[in-house]
Amino acid sequence: MSNDTLRPVVLFVDDEENILKALQRLTMDEEFDTEIANSGDAGLQKLTTLSNVALIVSDQRMPGMNGAEFLQQSQQLAPDAIRILLTGYSDISAAADAINKGGASRYLNKPWNDDDLLQTLKSAVETWILTQDNKRLQALVQAQNEELKQWNENLKNRVLQQTTAIRKKADDLNEALLHLKESYNGIISAFSSLVEMRGQKMQQHARNVSELAVNAAREYGLMPEEIEAIRIAALLHDIGEIGIPEKVMEKSPEYMTPDEFVLYAQHPVRAQMAIDSIPDLRAAGVLIRHHHENYNGSGFPDRLAGEQIPIGARILGYADQLDRAIASGGDTPEQALARVELGLEIKLDPGLQRIFKKIARYAYFAMPEIDPDATVELELKPEELRKGMLLTRDLLSGTGLMLLNKGVVLDSVKIEAIQRYYKLDPPLHGVFALVHQR
Numbered sequence: 509m510s511n512d513t514l515r516p517v518v519l520f521v522d523d524e525e526n527i528l529k530a531l532q533r534l535t536m537d538e539e540f541d542t543e544i545a546n547s548g549d550a551g552l553q554k555l556t557t558l559s560n561v562a563l564i565v566s567d568q569r570m571p572g573m574n575g576a577e578f579l580q581q582s583q584q585l586a587p588d589a590i591r592i593l594l595t596g597y598s599d600i601s602a603a604a605d606a607i608n609k610g611g612a613s614r615y616l617n618k619p620w621n622d623d624d625l626l627q628t629l630k631s632a633v634e635t636w637i638l639t640q641d642n643k644r645l646q647a648l649v650q651a652q653n654e655e656l657k658q659w660n661e662n663l664k665n666r667v668l669q670q671t672t673a674i675r676k677k678a679d680d681l682n683e684a685l686l687h688l689k690e691s692y693n694g695i696i697s698a699f700s701s702l703v704e705m706r707g708q709k710m711q712q713h714a715r716n717v718s719e720l721a722v723n724a725a726r727e728y729g730l731m732p733e734e735i736e737a738i739r740i741a742a743l744l745h746d747i748g749e750i751g752i753p754e755k756v757m758e759k760s761p762e763y764m765t766p767d768e769f770v771l772y773a774q775h776p777v778r779a780q781m782a783i784d785s786i787p788d789l790r791a792a793g794v795l796i797r798h799h800h801e802n803y804n805g806s807g808f809p810d811r812l813a814g815e816q817i818p819i820g821a822r823i824l825g826y827a828d829q830l831d832r833a834i835a836s837g838g839d840t841p842e843q844a845l846a847r848v849e850l851g852l853e854i855k856l857d858p859g860l861q862r863i864f865k866k867i868a869r870y871a872y873f874a875m876p877e878i879d880p881d882a883t884v885e886l887e888l889k890p891e892e893l894r895k896g897m898l899l900t901r902d903l904l905s906g907t908g909l910m911l912l913n914k915g916v917v918l919d920s921v922k923i924e925a926i927q928r929y930y931k932l933d934p935p936l937h938g939v940f941a942l943v944h945q946r
Contacts, residue, residue, distance in 0.1 A: 516562035517540065517541045518561075518564075519545065519565070520544050521578060522544075523547055523570040538630065543558060547573065548575070548578030551564075551566065552578070555585035562590065562633045563592065563636065566582075568594065568595040576612075589636070591613060592628070592629075593615040594615070594617075645786070672932055672933060713831055717824070718742035720864075721826075724863050725738045734819075738792075738823060741792040741796050741799070742828075746775065747782055748779030752772060757772075777797060795818060796824075798817055803856055806854070822860060823860060826857065829856065830868065844868075885900050885943075888941055889939075890926050890927040893926065893927075898941060899939070900941060900942055903926065905932075911926065926939060
């Protein structure tokens with residue numbers, strides 16, 4: 509739970525004062541606040557004054573309004589709260605009413621076991637916190653989308669391109685909400701795409717860096733959870749650049765003014781802070797913070813050196829440098845690798861040289877030799893595409909968004925995506941692919 513969020517509240521409702529005091533004593537050291545009410549009417553009145561209600565625990569047998577009736581009415585005042593009914597062994601029908609009508613997630617028998625009850629309360633509060641975090645994630649995505657629109661309000665073509673991508677990410681996210689983990693992955697993909705839209709040279713940069721870094725981490729022998737943190741960090745490592753003026757980002761760091769470089773050097777910390785409220789992403793945030801540290805201690809933001817830099821950050825920095833060399837200089841993987849190796853022991857960890865030499869040749873697709881007697885390159889309409897065809901040229905949308913790289917072999921999913929993008933953002937030409945001659 510982040511420091512800037514309110515503590516969750518648990519409301520106990522029971523007509524017996526000794527039971528309410530016992531529940532307060534049981535939960536006094538937990539990471540949530542407790543409120544009490546001695547009747548259903550008092551509980552409803554209390555709910556009108558409370559916010560952040562995570563859990564409502566009500567006794568069944570109370571004078572006037574029973575627990576099932578109270579829980580049913582409480583749904584109007586605290587719709588997001590989880591509900592639990594306390595009942596005797598003989599009140600099975602009351603428990604059924606509480607679940608079917610009152611929105612209760614479960615019921616507990618009285619008398620209870622303190623350890624079991626406390627674990628049930630903590631689990632319910634943690635479930636509520638995860639649900640609230642999920643809602644905050646949606647709001648965060650929407651806020652980033654609005655910031656991006658403001659940033660590009662005068663660039664109409666790019667706004668069209670970005671709006672299309674953002675809407676697609678939003679659709680993907682809505683589908684992923686069936687499970688919290690899928691929700692995280694949708695947000696990671698959305699944030700990664702926001703940065704890639706800055707310019708043609710950096711199209712697919714985050715995905716390239718992710719592939720390089722993950723392969724290097726596997727070769728290094730890291731554990732699966734460490735590899736996953738590296739994958740997420742690679743996809744999100746430049747999100748802190750969002751909001752930095754475009755005139756600054758168009759320059760290489762060595763050509764920035766001192767003031768511009770100070771602004772640019774903030775982006776790893778900004779990126780870490782943007783995701784730190786999500787517990788599952790904190791490990792990736794540490795790697796993002798340190799991916800610009802240099803091996804000799806001259807990097808930023810914390811001037812770590814050598815083994816002080818986490819191994820995941822060293823791998824991420826190496827992969828980032830390699831892909832930028834290819835994107836900016838037009839080098840082959842071998843040439844780019846030779847270029848970045850000039851910075852060994854200064855910027856990069858020399859212990860990673862062997863690993864990146866091994867994986868670099870496989871990281872980027874090389875066009876196969878074409879037999880002119882067996883195949884021919886044709887410009888095709890989207891509806892003429894077939895599974896197994898191989899793209900001979902990069903495929904860009906009408907507004908310049910990279911759709912697919914040359915060398916990709918088409919399958920049904922890629923063909924469907926091409927046909928969809930040709931309707932949303934049609935290019936000026938068809939799709940160039942190899943077709944087997946009969």
